[in-house]
Amino acid sequence: MATSSAGPWRVAMVLPLRGPAGLFAPSCEAVIALAVNRINAAGGILGREVVGEVVDGGREPSVVAADVADRLAQGTVDAVSGWHISSVRRALVPVLAGRVPYAYPSLYEGGESRSGVFCSGETPDQQIAPALRWLRDELGTRRWFVVGDDYVWPRVSARAVGRFARDLGLDVVGQAFTPLGAGHVGTLVDRVERAACDGVLMLLVGQDAVEFNREFARRGLGDRLVRFSPLMEENMLLASGADATTNLFVASSYFRSLATTGALDLLGDYVHVHGPDAPALSSAAESCYEGLHTLAALADRAADDRLEAWDAAVDGVAYEGPRGTVEFRGRQARQRVHLAVADGLDFDVLTALP
Structure with a gap:
């Protein structure tokens, strides 16, 4: 377990607890707990124990941004991540700019290039x-x-x-x-x-x-x-x-049914920790795993808590995970994307797309 006199490294995990995306939340929270445990077992982030604190991202974007701004003012946020829609991201970025790293792991429309924002989702x-x-x-x-x-x-x-x-x-x-x-x-x-x-x-x-x-x-x-x-x-x-x-x-980039080493490892650990009746392991939940591991990989590469050091270090950062190799080109990650067809209540992965 990571320990440091500086106290825990708190990540505000912004998740929709209400609204049309609220059905993602239980799976996301379960994966966050698993990812935090894995990162802490490997030494935490910047030598500090990671704590993920859920923020309701299902509210109006301006309300979410005000909530996170209050937490920043109180000094209780060291980074932000979590699955949430682009309208929330757009409201959060001005609040976070130049203050703490923001790993945005959701699939999105592309084009985000502002300082301190690191996008690991598909475009x-x-x-x-x-x-x-x-x-x-x-x-x-x-x-x-x-x-x-x-x-x-x-x-x-x-x-x-x-x-x-x-x-x-x-x-x-x-x-x-x-x-x-x-x-x-x-x-x-x-x-x-x-x-x-x-x-x-x-x-x-x-x-x-x-x-x-x-x-x-x-x-x-x-x-x-x-x-x-x-x-x-x-x-x-x-x-x-x-x-x-x-x-x-x-x-x-991820399906629960992917038969790759990283995906099978995540599924095995997820069932071991949460049991067979846990919320469905899903691509939205796995993106939370990606967000936290993006933060860990960037911190390891930068070896510094200054945001400008993270910006300078991001290009070329890569790590292995459930999606295979995730590599940053600038502030946008690239990764293998798969095409699947619905087969009853699961997905049949057909091919990796070029």
Whole structure:
């Protein structure tokens, strides 16, 4: 166990405890406990014992930012991480700028380059573009309708889809967005049902995607239309139900069903620590593991608690974990992304995307 007279190294783990992404939280909290134990067993961060303290990221972004700002003012935050949406990230960055390191591990729209922010999540060029190419080549899916929640990640990602489509010879025949967590996904299905498409690209979060899947299946659309999502983790799959996930493809750097050494080690430790009835080990939860290990790897490389030393050290930082090799190029990590298809209540990993 790491020990230091400086006291614990506190990481504010910002997680959605409410709202459409609230179904991720139990899995995330279980993985955070496991990751913290692993890091502390290896000596902690900068010789200090790591403590992960959950902050509710399911509130309005400005409220989350004010909460974290208060903790910073009290001197009780040494770093920030955790799975949360891009709107929360955008509110947090000005609060954290130049003060403490921020490891953002969620998949996101890309483009974050501000000092002290280190992004280990997947971006559209890593996930969406190669998946669309595979679905075109293997299934002949060429006409896409984009549905999403109405905030920054879906909106910016949809613009990227337009560029990818032009490069790949695909057609985006329409798009529609709904307020996050408003429960209006039926209107999205209405638009899809009327569209001349053979694929639906889903940029929906948590329970919104679950409700979309259920309504999609209720109308019998699953047999004739491909669905693809860069955000469909194991809890969302379980909540959707096996009957609502026919022809559903997902791209991610981690699936619970990955048969790699790092992924199997994480699954084995997770079950050993939390038992077989623990919340589902999921890609959203595993991203919290990535965030904490990003902080540990950067601290080890910088060997300094000054934020400017972390900025100077980040390029080329790499570590091995459940996703395989994660390597930073600038402040953005690169990693292998896999394509899977829903198979009942789990994912069947089909291929590693180029």
